Amino acid sequence: MTLLRQYFLLVLLFSVSTVVNASERYLLNAGDVLDISVWNEEALQKQVVILPDGMIAFPLAGELMAQGKTVTELQAKLKENLSEYLSEPVVTVSVTNVSGNTVHVMGKVTQPGSFAMSQPLNVMQALSLSGGLSPYAEEDNIIVLRQNDGKEQVIPVHYSAIKKGKEKIDDKIPLSLKALNIYAMDVV
Numbered sequence: 648m649t650l651l652r653q654y655f656l657l658v659l660l661f662s663v664s665t666v667v668n669a670s671e672r673y674l675l676n677a678g679d680v681l682d683i684s685v686w687n688e689e690a691l692q693k694q695v696v697i698l699p700d701g702m703i704a705f706p707l708a709g710e711l712m713a714q715g716k717t718v719t720e721l722q723a724k725l726k727e728n729l730s731e732y733l734s735e736p737v738v739t740v741s742v743t744n745v746s747g748n749t750v751h752v753m754g755k756v757t758q759p760g761s762f763a764m765s766q767p768l769n770v771m772q773a774l775s776l777s778g779g780l781s782p783y784a785e786e787d788n789i790i791v792l793r794q795n796d797g798k799e800q801v802i803p804v805h806y807s808a809i810k811k812g813k814e815k816i817d818d819k820i821p822l823s824l825k826a827l828n829i830y831a832m833d834v835v
Contacts, residue, residue, distance in 0.1 A: 673742070675713045675721065677701055680744035685729060686737035694743070707732045718742060752777035755784035770804055780806070 675681070677699045685691035695703045701714025708728035713721050722740045729736040748764040750773045757778025770791060774780065780789075789804040808814040 672717050673745075674715055674717060675742070676745075676748060677714055678746045679713075679742055679748075680746065681713070681721075682739075682741045682743050683725065684739050685733070686739070688733065688736070691729075691736075750776075754789075755781045757781055771809065774806075786810075 675697055677697050679697045681695050681697065681703065683691075683693055683695060683705055691706055693705060695705065697703055697713045701712050702710050703713045704710050705725060708725050711721070711724055711728070716724070718740050722738045725738045725740065726736055729738065746763060749761045750764055750768065751761045752773055753759045756774065757780075759777060762773065762776045768776075770789075774789075780786065786806040787803075787808075789806050791802040791804060793800050793802070805814055
């Protein structure tokens with residue numbers, strides 16, 4: 648595969664997706680479904696989907712940025728906005744669907760694609776979701792692409808060393824709440 652073609656394929660991978668890491672507090676993402684309710688206020692119970700721009704709309708509270716916030720932070724902001732109309736509102740926010748969390752596995756794997764994440768995964772588990780490496784994949788030419796504070800980050804995965812127990816996957820690549828794409832390159 649030529650360098651230009653590899654570069655082109657890598658550029659295609661930079662779509663926004665996330666994966667939850669058990670060591671971090673969960674941050675809300677576009678596509679997540681939330682149940683929001685205000686105690687003792689029947690009209691203020693609503694299911695909302697976080698829009699692609701990260702916003703939600705809730706009666707009396709208006710439009711709010713939800714993406715990148717924890718559930719607790721969003722509850723506090725809703726309470727603050729609703730306090731203009733209600734006396735000490737008790738707001739509950741729960742995440743009912745984490746559909747905003749996906750990992751994209753591309754390249755020389757058995758079944759490339761996007762996979763919804765309902766629990767924390769490491770790179771080996773994500774590769775497993777895609778059916779594993781194809782016979783044409785180059786084991787030590789696997790990369791993880793992620794966005795980190797607006798900058799793209801390329802992290803090499805040493806699959807053969809991990810497979811032999813010489814390296815731990817979590818030592819080099821902790822999966823985080825940043826964009827995550829895995830690309831298994833073919834044998835050159």
